[in-house]
Amino acid sequence: MLLISCPYCQETRPEIEFRNSGEAWLVRPRDPSTLNDEQWGDFLYGRSNTKGWLGERWRHVHGCGRFFNAIRHTVTDQIIMVSPSGTPRPSDSELQKLIAARESEMQAWHSGEIGFGGSAPGHDSKPSSAKTTK
Numbered sequence: 001m002l003l004i005s006c007p008y009c010q011e012t013r014p015e016i017e018f019r020n021s022g023e024a025w026l027v028r029p030r031d032p033s034t035l036n037d038e039q040w041g042d043f044l045y046g047r048s049n050t051k052g053w054l055g056e057r058w059r060h061v062h063g064c065g066r067f068f069n070a071i072r073h074t075v076t077d078q079i080i081m082v083s084p085s086g087t088p089r090p091s092d093s094e095l096q097k098l099i100a101a102r103e104s105e106m107q108a109w110h111s112g113e114i115g116f117g118g119s120a121p122g123h124d125s126k127p128s129s130a131k132t133t134k
């Protein structure tokens with residue numbers, strides 16, 4: 001099960017509470033009327049179709065309802081970063097540091113340095129905050 005941390009709720013929840021809303025950090029043209037049909041079509045439908053790390057918009061539809069950004073690996077489903085909507089895309093060097101840290105965690109997990117007490121790296125093992133009822 002993919003677990004996703006909502007940057008607003010500060011909780012890690014099952015993916016069924018969320019909806020993927022496509023690629024993140026797309027920049028809308030300032031004046032669409034100046035674009036020709038091909039340029040407008042590229043904006044509307046052209047996506048990177050990345051196999052690997054990709055910035056995506058997600059919405060916590062069964063939680064706070066808010067949109068946020070995540071950097072997810074499209075093959076392994078690992079998520080290395082979530083940020084509130086409107087947060088700038090991390091620079092390439094920041095992204096490389098996050099990826100290197102995740103790969104280091106994965107190597108430690110595969111070598112047995114990290115036991116089975118938690119979940120695999122990339123799947124946040126922090127328990128979500130329990131709600132109590134009185």
Ligand SMILES: [Zn+2]
Nearest residue numbers: 006009060064
């Ligand atoms: Zn939320």
